[in-house]
């Protein structure tokens with residue numbers, strides 16, 4: 137497959153001035169702002185992923201780009217239908233590399249005496265091939281894993297083979313969990329238990345004595361720094377995690393009494409996820425360093441300072457301290473941390489520790505995108521009106537019709553009120569049986585015509601009256617996308633997360649429609665109606681008019697973190713297809729892995745149905761119908777086959793392949 141393409145001729149229609157170029161699309165969708173170099177638009181109007189080539193020493197000169205649409209075509213040729221999650225392995229590799237290199241550079245420039253050891257928190261994306269890729273590619277940087285449960289520890293133990301990488305165990309730990317971690321110690325793995333509550337310590341001490349293995353222990357503190365953004369309750373006194381200062385001293389005391397204070401080597405502080413403001417990070421690190429120094433004063437050997445997650449992703453591309461953005465770059469984050477630790481610990485005359493961070497979101501967000509096709513569009517365009525009404529039409533209809541013929545720049549506000557007044561009057565008359573369905577439909581259509589004219593006028597004026605501010609949103613199109621928000625983008629629903637959303641093709645054409653996107657769950661919450669833009673969050677997204685000759689594909693980007701396993705089976709839409717692609721130096725790409733999404737039989741068995749039994753029940757009804765002579769035996773056979781095929785099929789909308 138070649139990435140070179142003759143660019144399509146810009147056939148301009150009245151809707152589409154020839155002056156539109158891909159750089160207009162680039163600005164409109166903010167690609168350069170949120171894409172941080174991984175996403176660009178190529179001259180033929182397709183979105184492309186850009187990665188560093190294998191010649192990594194020469195990063196700037198060896199870049200390779202692949203059109204996302206080409207990958208979609210390759211997927212369809214392989215029978216992988218939409219919706220699908222597309223992962224670009226190179227992007228994940230590059231994120232790990234950038235994080236580690238940024239810390240190494242900061243350590244060098246600040247003359248810092250310790251090293252950096254990143255760990256990836258498994259909960260952020262537990263998918264096997266993601267963890268395998270992180271363990272595999274991360275090995276050169278001794279990048280480790282963070283586990284928050286027994287299941288995740290089992291993943292970490294099976295995936296990490298580099299003994300210079302760390303395993304950090306957070307979360308509540310029972311004896312079984314502790315035993316697994318202690319065995320890891322015997323294998324030579326640096327596996328830390330981070331205490332969330334004092335109650336965990338006796339279990340660790342008891343198991344350690346029973347197995348005669350010395351544990352590595354960390355303590356998680358409650359930071360008093362309240363961070364900006366959505367996760368501000370992870371920090372501060374109200375955090376449900378971490379030890380209070382009293383509990384911390386209690387732990388120190390217990391360890392001393394057990395003669396195990398030498399096991400206390402790590403301080404853990406997680407301020408929350410998606411921290412948009414660098415000042416919060418600096419304050420958090422400062423406070424953590426004070427705890428760190430004091431614990432050394434208490435006689436603990438220490439050596440590791442774990443600053444948790446929180447490194448943000450600029451979903452908006454706005455570079456601000458608002459919730460979905462961040463006011464710092466990766467290198468500033470690293471320099472801030474390294475510098476703050478050095479200053480604070482030098483002042484306390486404490487040696488520099490190994491710095492750990494548990495960046496999840498920032499590591500995996502960029503490498504995945506959700507792709508879906510648009511199934512249908514509903515618009516609110518008025519139908520053509522008759523040139524005049526009939527004499528016998530209701531007087532109110534005549535009044536409404538008159539409004540439509542007079543609306544202009546000066547009277548639009550008055551016309552707006554009049555139109556709604558007459559429309560409501562017709563609706564009232566309909567309720568009382570005084571006008572018919574056709575009258576009501578005509579009234580609705582004339583009203584739409586008036587609102588449509590007003591919306592066009594509003595585009596030309598500076599100050600929009602407050603009551604009309606939402607008009608263009610009320611009139612926007614609804615694009616029905618072949619996906620489930622609850623399955624694939626749960627954070628949009630749960631925490632009002634915003635992600636970059638845009639078409640992956642036709643970007644050399646001006647998008648002439650304003651739309652929101654609805655999913656196919658038939659739940660009124662299953663929609664995307666907040667979009668990023670260079671002007672801030674907006675309620676509609678510019679999209680192209682569908683044409684019959686090609687599928688229209690939309691991508692939702694930066695979805696690699698937290699979305700996949702938080703999703704649920706609302707309306708029994710299951711896991712989507714997943715494809716993992718590696719881009720080669722020559723601009724080709726390989727499908728490294730393909731995972732079929734759930735079949736209908738799969739999701740039914742998740743909710744305890746027995747697909748075999750369901751088929752049998754259906755067979756019995758069909759057989760009864762044959763006996764009753766309502767259908768023939770061969771009709772029965774066709775029905776059973778359709779039932780079986782559906783059970784094996786995808787839970788999403790399947791287009792006939794042509």
Ligand SMILES: *Cc1c(COP(=O)(O)O)cnc(C)c1O
Pocket residue numbers: 257259260282306406408409410444445446447494495496497498697
């Ligand atoms: C969730 C979590 C992380 C990951 O945070 P990100 O902001 O995604 O990097 C790290 N550490 C702990 C303890 C967590 O709970």
